[in-house]
Amino acid sequence: MITNPTGRLTQGQFSFLPDLTDEQISAQIKWALAHGWAVSIEYTDDPHPRNTYWEMFGLPMFDLKDPAAILMEVNEARKTFPDYYIRVMAFNSTRGVESPAMSFIVNRPTNEPGFGLSRQEGHGREIRYGFHSYAADKPEGERY
Amino acid sequence: MDNNGSGQITDAAERYKSGVIPYKKMGYWDADYVPKETDVIALFRLTPQPGVDPEEAAAAVAGESSTATWTVVWTDRLTAAELYRAKAYRVDLVPNTGPGTNIEAQYFAYIAYDLDLFEEGSIANLTASIIGNVFGFKAVKALRLEDMRLPVAYLKTFQGPATGIIVERERLDKFGRPILGATVKPKLGLSGRNYGRVVYEALKGGLDFTKDDENINSQPFMHWRDRFLYSMEAVNRATATTGEVKGHYLNVTAGTMEAIYERAEFAKSLGSVIVMIDLVIGYTAIQSMAKWARDNSMILHLHRAGHGTYTRQKNHGINFRVISKWMRMAGVDHIHAGTIVGKLEGDPNMVRGFYDILREPHNEVNLERGIFFDQPWASLKKVMPVASGGIHAGQMHQLVHYLGEDVVLQFGGGTIGHPMGVQAGATANRVALEAMIMARNEGRDYLNEGPKILDDAAKTCAPLRAALDTWKDITFNYASTDTPDFVPTTTGSI
Amino acid sequence: MSDTENKPSELNEIDIDAVYRESEIQDVLDRLDAELIGLVPVKTRIREIAALLLVDKLRRQLDLTAGNPSMHMSFTGNPGTGKTTVAMRMADILHRLGYVRQGHLVAVTRDDLVGQYIGHTAPKTREVLKKAMGGVLFIDEAYYLYKPENERDYGAESIEILLQVMENQRDDLVVILAGYKDRMDKFFESNPGMSSRIAHHIDFPNYNPPELVQIAKLMLAESSYRMSDEAEGVFAQYVVKRMEMPNFANARSIRNALDRARLRQANRLFNSRGRMLTKADLMTIEADDFMKSRIFSDGVDESAQDGE
Numbered sequence: 001m002i003t004n005p006t007g008r009l010t011q012g013q014f015s016f017l018p019d020l021t022d023e024q025i026s027a028q029i030k031w032a033l034a035h036g037w038a039v040s041i042e043y044t045d046d047p048h049p050r051n052t053y054w055e056m057f058g059l060p061m062f063d064l065k066d067p068a069a070i071l072m073e074v075n076e077a078r079k080t081f082p083d084y085y086i087r088v089m090a091f092n093s094t095r096g097v098e099s100p101a102m103s104f105i106v107n108r109p110t111n112e113p114g115f116g117l118s119r120q121e122g123h124g125r126e127i128r129y130g131f132h133s134y135a136a137d138k139p140e141g142e143r144y
Numbered sequence: 145m146d147n148n149g150s151g152q153i154t155d156a157a158e159r160y161k162s163g164v165i166p167y168k169k170m171g172y173w174d175a176d177y178v179p180k181e182t183d184v185i186a187l188f189r190l191t192p193q194p195g196v197d198p199e200e201a202a203a204a205v206a207g208e209s210s211t212a213t214w215t216v217v218w219t220d221r222l223t224a225a226e227l228y229r230a231k232a233y234r235v236d237l238v239p240n241t242g243p244g245t246n247i248e249a250q251y252f253a254y255i256a257y258d259l260d261l262f263e264e265g266s267i268a269n270l271t272a273s274i275i276g277n278v279f280g281f282k283a284v285k286a287l288r289l290e291d292m293r294l295p296v297a298y299l300k301t302f303q304g305p306a307t308g309i310i311v312e313r314e315r316l317d318k319f320g321r322p323i324l325g326a327t328v329k330p331k332l333g334l335s336g337r338n339y340g341r342v343v344y345e346a347l348k349g350g351l352d353f354t355k356d357d358e359n360i361n362s363q364p365f366m367h368w369r370d371r372f373l374y375s376m377e378a379v380n381r382a383t384a385t386t387g388e389v390k391g392h393y394l395n396v397t398a399g400t401m402e403a404i405y406e407r408a409e410f411a412k413s414l415g416s417v418i419v420m421i422d423l424v425i426g427y428t429a430i431q432s433m434a435k436w437a438r439d440n441s442m443i444l445h446l447h448r449a450g451h452g453t454y455t456r457q458k459n460h461g462i463n464f465r466v467i468s469k470w471m472r473m474a475g476v477d478h479i480h481a482g483t484i485v486g487k488l489e490g491d492p493n494m495v496r497g498f499y500d501i502l503r504e505p506h507n508e509v510n511l512e513r514g515i516f517f518d519q520p521w522a523s524l525k526k527v528m529p530v531a532s533g534g535i536h537a538g539q540m541h542q543l544v545h546y547l548g549e550d551v552v553l554q555f556g557g558g559t560i561g562h563p564m565g566v567q568a569g570a571t572a573n574r575v576a577l578e579a580m581i582m583a584r585n586e587g588r589d590y591l592n593e594g595p596k597i598l599d600d601a602a603k604t605c606a607p608l609r610a611a612l613d614t615w616k617d618i619t620f621n622y623a624s625t626d627t628p629d630f631v632p633t634t635t636g637s638i
Numbered sequence: 639m640s641d642t643e644n645k646p647s648e649l650n651e652i653d654i655d656a657v658y659r660e661s662e663i664q665d666v667l668d669r670l671d672a673e674l675i676g677l678v679p680v681k682t683r684i685r686e687i688a689a690l691l692l693v694d695k696l697r698r699q700l701d702l703t704a705g706n707p708s709m710h711m712s713f714t715g716n717p718g719t720g721k722t723t724v725a726m727r728m729a730d731i732l733h734r735l736g737y738v739r740q741g742h743l744v745a746v747t748r749d750d751l752v753g754q755y756i757g758h759t760a761p762k763t764r765e766v767l768k769k770a771m772g773g774v775l776f777i778d779e780a781y782y783l784y785k786p787e788n789e790r791d792y793g794a795e796s797i798e799i800l801l802q803v804m805e806n807q808r809d810d811l812v813v814i815l816a817g818y819k820d821r822m823d824k825f826f827e828s829n830p831g832m833s834s835r836i837a838h839h840i841d842f843p844n845y846n847p848p849e850l851v852q853i854a855k856l857m858l859a860e861s862s863y864r865m866s867d868e869a870e871g872v873f874a875q876y877v878v879k880r881m882e883m884p885n886f887a888n889a890r891s892i893r894n895a896l897d898r899a900r901l902r903q904a905n906r907l908f909n910s911r912g913r914m915l916t917k918a919d920l921m922t923i924e925a926d927d928f929m930k931s932r933i934f935s936d937g938v939d940e941s942a943q944d945g946e
Contacts, residue, residue, distance in 0.1 A: 004350075005607075009386070010388045011387055013321050014578050014581075016575045024586075028585050049383055049389050064771070065740045066772025096523075096526070099314060100314075115384045115385070116384065126373075127376070128415070
């Protein structure tokens with residue numbers, strides 16, 4: 001198990017709070033839509049801190065008016081990948097930003113085994129560090 | 145004498161006759177001058193010596209910061225002197241000074257400089273002109289550089305921030321909330337091993353960054369390599385136990401440029417995402433490090449050590465907004481820019497003005513916030529402001545409200561001084577922040593409901609409860625010295 | 639007794655006028671009256687639905703929850719009888735009374751919902767549903783979704799998804815199915831699931847000739863034209879003849895006829911070069927501009943496409 005105070009992966013905007021209810025997720029999506037951001041859903045079974053590209057659960061959703069539409073997809077994703085990490089992201093296309101504006105986790109595996117730290121010692125006490133997810137020892141799809 | 149409307153002598157033989165003539169007459173004052181789009185404009189607050197005409201004082205500042213010397217020189221006539229002369233073109237009495245007040249008269253003097261007076265991409269050259277000699281000049285009793293308008297043509301010769309807010313967030317994988325940090329305390333005396341412990345606890349507890357203090361370099365109690373090795377062990381341990389990107393600002397400030405590069409290279413080889421320098425290393429060293437950071441995919445944190453010596457007094461020195469502009473050009477990614485609610489100097493309006501300068505793609509004139517010029521930033525990246533000094537979790541609603549989302553909130557004492565320990569202190573700050581961002585996004589009136597939102601969040605987080613109880617009454621209510629000139633009443637610290 | 643304590647609350651008065659005013663529902667109903675000629679039975683039904691929603695809102699304020707009533711509807715009637723316009727107003731009313739959150743209308747046909755190959759339909763239908771969430775989904779000629787002659791038609795898949803959302807996400811969107819009356823009836827017969835989820839069936843009657851003349855005058859006024867008295871008489875005859883011809887599409891045929899009349903008016907003015915024109919000349923459609931229609935000479939209309 002991950003040993004930080006939350007006992008879980010702390011990526012995203014709200015990992016230190018209790019799991020978000022559907023109502024809370026909708027409120028966050030509403031904030032994104034009110035800013036004209038496109039919302040997307042991504043999932044992975046390899047939450048390495050440098051794993052930037054989680055799988056996309058469909059394309060980012062443009063031109064939507066109501067959070068219910070996105071919550072429907074969130075629940076669809078949870079149904080399809082119940083034991084994966086799933087995050088909701090919002091993309092701001094404003095010039096000078098053109099980058100994600102939000103990212104928060106809405107689904108986690110029941111067991112989060114965490115990461116091992118490997119150390120390769122060099123000269124002068126220098127160390128090269130590496131991380132690897134214990135879950136990622138298993139093949140894709142069988143990790144959680 | 146053959147004069148034009150500005151009092152300038154237009155007859156060449158007369159103008160260049162050996163001797164001393166007033167600056168105004170030498171051509172450094174031109175009330176009709178319309179600044180070109182490519183001109184650099186400087187706005188000075190000047191307090192003339194008693195009896196000195198403010199226009200003459202402004203002309204003198206223009207002259208001394210461009211081509212003039214105390215006497216007429218014939219060699220001017222070998223040049224396109226008319227072009228190289230800076231032109232003071234406007235002098236306004238500063239509101240609430242002069243006759244009828246108890247403050248002696250101060251003036252805002254606008255001076256325009258031709259672009260060819262400056263070397264491309266060099267803050268050192270820009271500042272050697274604008275603030276090189278004039279601040280000790282006898283004709284003015286006091287002088288303060290209040291603001292500058294940098295033309296797009298000139299900005300394009302600067303690299304700008306090595307990383308910028310957007311790319312920093314992408315590298316850290318942290319979006320939609322302020323970044324959290326803490327400065328390791330005590331400032332001095334910890335051994336490398338003990339120092340790393342604080343880093344580990346704070347990062348594991350939920351902070352994104354920890355930080356060396358400005359004066360931690362390589363002293364007898366802890367040499368720099370030890371600090372780097374133990375801090376990076378802590379950073380990597382914390383990353384492994386949270387799955388989140390973490391960092392520690394390794395201060396690479398040193399006595400020579402060679403030593404700075406050596407330390408920065410070592411930080412890079414240990415896998416650090418960020419290094420730190422102090423403002424006191426000088427503008428050229430800062431620009432060198434900005435280039436190094438861009439070349440090595442590192443975030444560059446700047447501590448504004450020493451700025452208070454010349455930014456704080458209202459009538460003399462340099463306003464911090466000008467330093468902010470220079471540092472955005474020089475290319476740092478982080479800069480300490482005030483907290484509004486903390487222990488350090490900073491009028492709310494002024495601080496928001498600094499933040500605007502650092503973060504906006506374009507500044508519009510906003511006198512209330514002390515922004516005198518329309519300033520497009522020519523796509524120079526945005527600098528992440530850092531709020532540090534005397535802030536704690538109980539102020540989270542105010543911090544988010546006043547400082548926004550693109551900011552590093554640094555809780556040094558507010559993390560390390562937590563009664564349940566460093567890790568608990570970090571957790572309290574992270575939970576308070578996440579709860580506040582969630583409430584804001586839900587459309588709640590989080591500024592007014594702030595204390596309730598924090599209380600609610602503390603129900604499931606004992607460390608937050610303890611933090612709120614420990615610091616509930618801590619505020620720093622002192623009047624600011626650097627206040628705006630254009631609001632009816634000054635706002636004071638909150 | 640606790641009962642007696644509760645009694646007064648049942649007698650609490652509630653100001654229905656205040657809620658009514660606050661919803662600004664009268665605005666929408668007034669606009670409906672002003673913009674739509676005739677359609678009395680439709681307007682009556684809409685008033686009834688508005689009243690139902692209003693009372694529902696009052697009940698909710700007193701915690702008398704009865705679950706949200708189903709609001710899915712079918713609009714049946716011939717082309718050009720105002721179904722889309724009314725659907726737009728309906729979305730507005732539903733929004734003002736808090737039944738849908740955004741109040742926008744997404745109008746689609748079979749092509750927007752049904753795909754060409756396996757696995758194509760579900761994403762297409764879901765995409766449309768997502769766009770319509772918080773508002774009204776208007777499916778024109780809904781019966782094309784169901785093609786009994788082709789067992790492998792993907793329309794059935796789309797209907798399946800629609801039904802699910804209509805049942806489970808009543809709070810998130812309202813579906814309006816529209817089309818010809820007889821075909822819609824047949825569609826509901828073969829899709830009892832769909833039929834049972836439609837709460838309101840509204841039939842849009844054809845317009846009578848005086849109503850159509852009224853509509854024409856309204857349309858002309860909207861674009862700063864008018865008919866001379868003589869022209870109005872001719873147009874009334876035109877309408878009667880046109881109604882007997884194939885592909886008559888009510889208001890839509892009227893709009894087409896007016897477009898052609900404007901063309902003829904322009905021609906007439908162009909050919910009268912040499913004299914000065916007045917503003918009135920530019921605004922007025924004359925009897926001649928209708929008389930030249932082939933409906934009067936050959937007994938056929940220029941456009942056989944009005945109904946499509």
